Amino acid sequence: MKVLSLFANIGVAEAYLSQIGVEVAVANELIDRRANLYSQIYPETQMICGDITNNTVYTDIINAAKQTDIDVIMATPPCQGISRAGKQHKNDVRNLLILPVIDAIKDLKPKYVFIENVPQFMETYIEVAGSDVLITDYIKSELAGDYDISVNLIDTKNYGVPQTRQRTIILMTRKDICRKWDIPEPSDSLVSLEDAIGNLPPLDPFVKDVSEDELLALFPEYYLKLDAARQVSPWHFPPEHIKRQVITMIHTPTGKTAFDNEKYVPIKADGKPVRGYKSTYRRLRWCDPASTVTMDNRKISSQNNVHPGHYLGTDDNGDVLYSDARALSLFELMRVMSLPDDWPLPHDANSAFVRSIIGEGIPPMFVKRVFENII
CATH class of the missing domain: 3.40.50.150 (Vaccinia Virus protein VP39)
Incomplete structure (x- = not known):
């Protein structure tokens, strides 16, 4: 045919x-x-x-x-x-x-x-x-x-x-x-999100507005996790985010939006609270299929883009902590789109370009x- x-x-x-x-x-x-x-x-x-x-x-x-x-x-x-x-x-x-x-x-x-x-x-x-x-x-x-x-x-x-x-x-x-x-x-x-990506190695976000020392202070296992992820797929790596968005998502539970945080609310660069829809700054749920993938799928501040994460415990202040404070990796998006793991995407393909195309x-x-x- x-x-x-x-x-x-x-x-x-x-x-x-x-x-x-x-x-x-x-x-x-x-x-x-x-x-x-x-x-x-x-x-x-x-x-x-x-x-x-x-x-x-x-x-x-x-x-x-x-x-x-x-x-x-x-x-x-x-x-x-x-x-x-x-x-x-x-x-x-x-x-x-x-x-x-x-x-x-x-x-x-x-x-x-x-x-x-x-x-x-x-x-x-x-x-x-x-x-x-x-x-x-x-x-x-x-x-x-x-x-x-x-x-x-x-x-x-x-x-x-x-x-x-x-x-x-x-x-x-x-x-x-x-x-x-x-x-x-x-x-x-x-088919739930856990069925699709639950077996993939966790990833810490790459925080682009801090030094490498600050990144490792936030995420001491950043490179260990990245190496483990690369063993699964060259496309399983975290998108770039800014620190203030990462911090609010670290304290946001699975399936919840950061706008529901009482303490770690999303803030602008000037420190003022962000105003937005509760479909943004939102972690996905493990037990459900993912929300519709959009072209703008690299951003924490876009709709329903953030990894569900796992409960890690509490910090010294008693605040809850969750892993994977980031948008989905390209490889996770490929699985959410039901693309095969061995889809022959050229190794030099631009990941940002492919991410936007997948959203279409x-x-x-x-x-x-x-x-x-x-x-």
Whole structure:
């Protein structure tokens, strides 16, 4: 089974497909940096880098897909103009990127189509021929004659992924194909954060605004822990934080926000208390799947990013102490996204870049489960 992947980014969604006999034969990505990294991870895929709305690029994509006789189009158009995490401008041109996807479906007539986006995709209008129309209604009006179309709202935590991540999934089956593509049945049990990362070595945060002596005074085992973590994965190392944020998280229990601390509240550089949502400065819970991974996943001050930690006891003042006062490492994020431990990420990949990209992706374990339904 051969796939054309549109808006492929660095290929997070594709991570398991080759294991189940699915070949991503052709991929398209707009941004050079992403396309280059994709090609390093998936060297056998023909990557066409460029703007799909450009006629030359679009033609190259269609011709390559025809030459390889693709069976499936998988499209994950950008969500920044739609997602509640973005500005949700009605006229964001990225919302119109569904149009070349529809054109590609008409030109290639694949057996199956997989379209993924944020939940708000089902509520978003675009302007077509001077009229506002829901994206999902427009898809049906253009393609329902040739395809059976199902629009689904799912949460990836119900499909073996240790992360709560709601998505709109549109599956299409060409009407002459007898096996209809449906969303798989949800799992009976959830994969918790402890299941996913509980066996990984602990890490102390790297505190960037102190000297090395001060760092070791705070965390005497910093380098011992870092060495142990590196034995597991070169991507298991702590992000950088500032001391005042680290201190407040040291005294914040598992599953709690530092805003609930009576003594060690989050403070600004001038010593004044930080004002923010209680979803920030918050430790995750071991017993649940992780919260939705966002692009801004390096910061303690962003939403639901902090490692759950372990209770260490109390200090000389009787204040409680918890380990891992940091955001998740890149390797922990990879596991939360259900990426395989041996995903061939090049050793020289920029970790900050990869972290942000992971926050855009769809967990590949879910994609695998969906594709298994038509294998």
